[in-house]
Amino acid sequence: QVQLVESGGGSVQAGGSLRLACAQSGYSYSTERRYCMGWFRQAPGKEREGVAAVYIGGGSAYYADSVKGRFTISQDNDKNTLYLQMNNLTPEDTGVYYCALGGGYCYTSRLLTEIEYTDWGQGTQVTVS
Numbered sequence: 001q002v003q004l005v006e007s008g009g010g011s012v013q014a015g016g017s018l019r020l021a022c023a024q025s026g027y028s029y030s031t032e033r034r035y036c037m038g039w040f041r042q043a044p045g046k047e048r049e050g051v052a053a054v055y056i057g058g059g060s061a062y063y064a065d066s067v068k069g070r071f072t073i074s075q076d077n078d079k080n081t082l083y084l085q086m087n088n089l090t091p092e093d094t095g096v097y098y099c100a101l102g103g104g105y106c107y108t109s110r111l112l113t114e115i116e117y118t119d120w121g122q123g124t125q126v127t128v129s
Contacts, residue, residue: 002026002119004099009124012089016128020084022099022121034059036106038117039073039084041126043095050112051097052084062111066092089128096123 008020020039027035038053052073054061061073072085082099100117110116 002101002103004101004119004121006097006099006121006124009097009126011127011129014090014128016089017085017087018089018126020086020097020099020124020126022082022084024080024082024099024101027101027103027119034106035104036102036111036116037075037082038100038102038111039082040098040100040114041093041095042098042123043092046095048098048114050114053111054082055106062108064112086126089126091128094126094128097126098123 003025005023006020008018012018034055034057036053036055039051040048041051042048050064051067052063052071054073054075056075070088074083099121101119102117106116
């Protein structure tokens with residue numbers, strides 16, 4: 001059973017930085033079966049949106065236009081951990097941030113959409129004031 005546990009959320013002033021982490025357990029990486037992981041966020045009163053995604057084990061990273069140049073997604077395969085470094089935060093970045101894992105084909109065109117992901121973490125709150 002896959003488990004995803006996010007951490008690193010908190011409150012920060014505009015212009016500040018946060019680093020989120022997502023510890024994954026239960027899904028084994030295989031060179032014959034790639035999978036993808038992503039970060040999503042949901043602001044109050046809004047739908048959840050994809051922020052960043054990456055293929056585990058290597059490959060390009062993908063970002064929403066709103067975070068390009070400010071956020072960086074990375075992975076530590078030895079620790080089974082996914083990170084999201086968030087710099088130059090603005091109040092528009094406020095929301096609950098979710099980590100997600102996609103064990104299917106992980107189509108590039110759908111990496112920032114929920115349909116590609118089967119497992120989700122519980123979320124971590126990020127508040128920028």
